[in-house]
Amino acid sequence: MTILVTGARGNVGRRVLQRLYAAGHSLRASGRNPAELDVPEGVETVALDLNDPETFVAALAGVSKVLLYAEPEGINAFLDVADKAGVEHIVLLSSDTLYLDDVESDPLAHHHKIVEDALISSGLPYTILRPGAFCTNAFLWSHALKAGDTIDQVFAESQVAPIHEDDIADVAVVALTEKTLENEILHLTGPESLTFRRELEIIGEVLGRDIVVNDLTREEGHAAMSPFVEADILRSLLNQWETGVGVTAVTSATAERITGKPARTFREWAEEYAQYLVA
Numbered sequence: 656m657t658i659l660v661t662g663a664r665g666n667v668g669r670r671v672l673q674r675l676y677a678a679g680h681s682l683r684a685s686g687r688n689p690a691e692l693d694v695p696e697g698v699e700t701v702a703l704d705l706n707d708p709e710t711f712v713a714a715l716a717g718v719s720k721v722l723l724y725a726e727p728e729g730i731n732a733f734l735d736v737a738d739k740a741g742v743e744h745i746v747l748l749s750s751d752t753l754y755l756d757d758v759e760s761d762p763l764a765h766h767h768k769i770v771e772d773a774l775i776s777s778g779l780p781y782t783i784l785r786p787g788a789f790c791t792n793a794f795l796w797s798h799a800l801k802a803g804d805t806i807d808q809v810f811a812e813s814q815v816a817p818i819h820e821d822d823i824a825d826v827a828v829v830a831l832t833e834k835t836l837e838n839e840i841l842h843l844t845g846p847e848s849l850t851f852r853r854e855l856e857i858i859g860e861v862l863g864r865d866i867v868v869n870d871l872t873r874e875e876g877h878a879a880m881s882p883f884v885e886a887d888i889l890r891s892l893l894n895q896w897e898t899g900v901g902v903t904a905v906t907s908a909t910a911e912r913i914t915g916k917p918a919r920t921f922r923e924w925a926e927e928y929a930q931y932l933v934a
């Protein structure tokens with residue numbers, strides 16, 4: 656009964672792997688380059704590129720459950736091989752962009768929808784995790800925080816309910832190890848709505864620094880981010896952030912209901928990780 660953890664190098668996959676390992680499960684960790692994986696002693700590693708069906712058979716042989724990252728290109732072939740291999744349950748890391756009004760035209764939402772639709776229609780038992788913004792997105796400020804105390808942020812008054820990746824991982828582990836969440840779609844958020852400005856203030860408080868936030872217009876934000884972010888993704892992000900200006904972000908109690916613990920706050924995340932933003 657081996658559990659395959661895709662994205663084993665990722666923020667969520669890494670945490671899921673650690674938790675399952677501590678609980679004594681038989682594990683296989685995958686990455687496009689398995690040599691880059693840093694896994695606990697005794698965990699098998701395998702090459703898996705979710706866009707390359709040639710890698711699927713070896714990765715899925717003998718697997719009963721999968722933590723799956725959302726990559727649309729090879730999804731139908733992946734599910735077909737998973738079914739033939741006898742996989743009993745797939746837990747998909749999707750996205751709350753599926754709750755947007757314009758799912759078909761929004762590139763990020765559409766990306767995840769293709770994978771969700773394929774999984775649901777495959778007939779394989781599933782659990783779909785739809786998290787909102789991750790706390791770890793704060794690493795996007797790392798470069799600026801190392802350079803000084805003034806941080807440029809497009810739509811600084813936009814609100815999100817950042818979720819700690821430990822909470823996503825805790826929910827994923829319940830889904831992978833118990834039958835209770837079969838064929839459920841779970842909206843996962845952090846416990847509170849915060850503006851980007853407030854997130855940066857909290858990071859400043861934790862680091863003992865006075866952070867000044869410079870609110871950029873859409874055009875300024877686009878110019879600043881377009882060298883680093885693919886055009887389609889950037890359009891989607893700017894649209895979401897613009898819509899979130901002055902609007903309290905939706906919070907969901909689902910993570911707390913499933914884990915039995917209050918969802919971790921952004922301040923808790925910052926107390927743990929802010930030091931690494933400037934390291």
Ligand SMILES: NC(=O)c1ccc[n+]([C@@H]2O[C@H](COP(=O)([O-])OP(=O)(O)OC[C@H]3O[C@@H](n4cnc5c(N)ncnc54)[C@H](OP(=O)(O)O)[C@@H]3O)[C@@H](O)[C@H]2O)c1
Pocket residue numbers: 661662663664665666667668685686687688691703704705706724725726748749750751786787788789792
């Ligand atoms: N950040 C957010 O605010 C947010 C919000 C909602 C949903 N999400 C979802 O969460 C995902 C990011 O999760 P994360 O932060 O844990 O990941 P991450 O730290 O950004 O790492 C990305 C992972 O995806 C794997 N990956 C990428 N392309 C792959 C492919 N073709 N085949 C196999 N694996 C592939 C990478 O594996 P290797 O490089 O080792 O192959 C890596 O482990 C997003 O892509 C999105 O689906 C994110």
